[in-house]
Amino acid sequence: MTLPRDDDPKFADYAHPERLVSTAWLAAHLGEPGLVVVESDEDVLLYETGHIPGAVKVDWHLDLNDPVTRDYVDGAGFARLMSARGIGRETTVVIYGDKNNWWAAYALWVFTLFGHQDVRLLDGGRAKWEAEGREMTTARPSPAAADYPVVEREDAPVRAFKDDVLAFLGGQLVDVRSLPEYTGERTHMPDYPEEGALRGGHIPGAQSVPWARAANEDGTFRSRDELAAIYVDEKGLDAAEPVITYCRIGERSSHTWFVLQQLLGFPDVRNYDGSWTEWGNAVRVPIARGEEPGEVTR
Amino acid sequence: MPVPERLQLLLEFSQGLPDLPERYAEHPELLEPVPECQSPIFLLTEVEGAGGDAVVRLYFSAPREAPTTRGFAGILHEGLDGRTAQEILDVPADFTGRLGLAEAVSPLRLRGMAGMLGRIKRQVKEKAGI
Numbered sequence: 001m002t003l004p005r006d007d008d009p010k011f012a013d014y015a016h017p018e019r020l021v022s023t024a025w026l027a028a029h030l031g032e033p034g035l036v037v038v039e040s041d042e043d044v045l046l047y048e049t050g051h052i053p054g055a056v057k058v059d060w061h062l063d064l065n066d067p068v069t070r071d072y073v074d075g076a077g078f079a080r081l082m083s084a085r086g087i088g089r090e091t092t093v094v095i096y097g098d099k100n101n102w103w104a105a106y107a108l109w110v111f112t113l114f115g116h117q118d119v120r121l122l123d124g125g126r127a128k129w130e131a132e133g134r135e136m137t138t139a140r141p142s143p144a145a146a147d148y149p150v151v152e153r154e155d156a157p158v159r160a161f162k163d164d165v166l167a168f169l170g171g172q173l174v175d176v177r178s179l180p181e182y183t184g185e186r187t188h189m190p191d192y193p194e195e196g197a198l199r200g201g202h203i204p205g206a207q208s209v210p211w212a213r214a215a216n217e218d219g220t221f222r223s224r225d226e227l228a229a230i231y232v233d234e235k236g237l238d239a240a241e242p243v244i245t246y247c248r249i250g251e252r253s254s255h256t257w258f259v260l261q262q263l264l265g266f267p268d269v270r271n272y273d274g275s276w277t278e279w280g281n282a283v284r285v286p287i288a289r290g291e292e293p294g295e296v297t298r
Numbered sequence: 299m300p301v302p303e304r305l306q307l308l309l310e311f312s313q314g315l316p317d318l319p320e321r322y323a324e325h326p327e328l329l330e331p332v333p334e335c336q337s338p339i340f341l342l343t344e345v346e347g348a349g350g351d352a353v354v355r356l357y358f359s360a361p362r363e364a365p366t367t368r369g370f371a372g373i374l375h376e377g378l379d380g381r382t383a384q385e386i387l388d389v390p391a392d393f394t395g396r397l398g399l400a401e402a403v404s405p406l407r408l409r410g411m412a413g414m415l416g417r418i419k420r421q422v423k424e425k426a427g428i
Contacts, residue, residue, distance in 0.1 A: 043337065044403050045365035048309050061404035098363065140302075 002118050003035050003092040011123075013224040015265025019108075019258075020123045020221070021094055023132055030054060036087045036143070039126070040107035041098040050136035052096070052129060056085040056143060060103055060251065064110050075150040078114050086143025089116070089151075096122035096129065100215040102255055109254035109271060113153045121258070124220040131218065158257065160244045160270040162278055165203065166285065170296045172243045173206035174235075176256045177276065181248070182208040184289040197280025201287040203246065205296045207235045211252040214259045227264055239266045246272040246279070304402040311372030312365040315358060322357055329359055330421070332414050337364030339371060339410075343418055345425035350384030352426040356418065366403060370411035373397070374418065383426035387419055 006025040011017035021029075029035055030053065037055040039047045047057040058064065063081055066073055073081065087093060093116065097104035101121055111119045122129070130136065160168070180186045184200030202208070213230055216222055222230075231237045243266055245253040250273025261269040272279075279285055288294025299307075322328055322342060329340035337360065344355040356379045358371035378386055390396075394411040422428075 043364055043366045044407065045305060045309055045312065045369060046363065048305055049362075049365050061406065062402075 002090065003029055003032060010223065014263045015224075016262040018118075019120050019262040021120050022123055023129050023134060026052070026094060026122055026129075027134060034090070035092045035094065036085065037122075038085070038087075038093055038095045038104075038107065039097060040095055040103045041126070042103050043098060046098055046126070048138065050138050053135055053137045053139070054141050055096075056087075056141060058085065058095075058107055060106055064107065072110055072113060072153065075114070075152050078153070079148045079150045082148035083145050084143075086141075086146045087148060088146040089149055091118070091146070093119045094122055095119065096125045098126050100127075100212060100219045100255070101125040102211070102252060105255040105258045106251040109158065109257060112158055113155055114151050115154060124218055127219045158261075158270055160246075160272040162272075162274050162282060162285070164270070165244060165246075165272050165279070168242075168244055169203070169286075170205060172237055172241055173203050174231075174237070174243060174245045174253075174256055174260075175202045175206040175208050176211035176245060176247045176253045177202075177208075178210055179208060179291070181276070182206075183291055184287075197276055199280045199287055201280070201289040202276075202294070203279055204286050204288040204294045206246075206288075206293055207237070208291070208293075209235060209256065211247065211255045214256065221259065221263060224263060227259055231260065231264060237266075239264065242268040242270070244270050244272050246275040248276045249273070250275045299398070301402045304399060308369035308373075308399070308402070309365060311370075311376065312368035313372075315360070315368050315372040315375060318357055318359050322359075326359065329357070330417055332410065332417055337361065337367045339364070339367045339414065341371070341414060341417060343421040343425060345383060345422060348427050350382060350387075350426070350428060352383040352422075354381055354383055354386055354422055354426075355379060366407060367410060370394075370408075370414060374411070374414055378418070383422050383428060386422050387428065389415065389419075391415070 005018045006021040008022045011020050037052055038058050039051050039055045040058045044059055064072055095104040095107050104121055108119050175182050182202045243260055245256045247253040253271050257269050257271040260266040329342045332339045339360040342357045346353045356375050360368045360371055394408050400408055
């Protein structure tokens, strides 16, 4: 059962308005059958401090990543997770989280790998819900187990691997890390030195657009015109051509993947989740340094 | 202990972390940042005396939106505040890995706590002149 889409006029301009809901829409539909709200944060304890009533928690480290292979859970693992959270294949899932929905967008991207049809982000995420003084609770829901089929993950349409990127050099790449990471001045994100790389810089030809430029002060997404001004007018990205986004471990870039594909309507966008921790450490792959995208030599 | 209970305990540690005393609350620049953590955290040690018997006080500052980091700080505060310099230096470097938290919060996050411990030890060494 699918819930109606949010007809908030702000969303109407986006390519896929059905991918977003406003806090007002969510407040109005909370508790309806067919809807499951998911909180997905960077901080593993934030949910425990209080969450939207009825929301279940999905943690990117503990639930979405396979603990052994550097990969996402497989079809059986995803089915187990969904079932335990009370999510069926037809369920409308609304995801929200901290830090401008950074991890919520990552979770949504992983849901996309499994072809979950109706998955939406709460525009503005946790911060906006809280700022509006809306209800929060520490009560943990115990959803009845849902029946979720084992669906093979289909990576190809939205996920790029290192070899894909090597073959793609010269194509449209977007590096969403901070400028010091892009130029090579530092080999890790500010405040995250444990996820470093041996070399600093970026993939040759990649445009620098730090991911948070897509968000307003209150954590909501910028309007379609404002987003087009950044990615199309300023950076010259061509919507008709394929794009690959990357960051350090693939989570910030899923936020930009969402912006380009779901909000601006670029038809072919893939997220390179191996990102700089893989590229910057890989043997015999080229890098570029400095503020310019750099020459592509193949 | 099941994972949800471990998380609950970590949350209690995060809530139990004392506020900074006024002399530091008004001078955050005196605290040392811990960039190993995924969220902003600052810490400071005070060492009364010198050598291994010197008594160590610990002070932390972390935002409410970072309960995991606050929880790590809370564990360190509970376990180490008021101990001697030698006792703190004797804490094994892999102590954070022995808390049984990796399953509940992931090893990557735990490295932030190891970063805090490393900085505490360095400050204590310098200030106690060991």
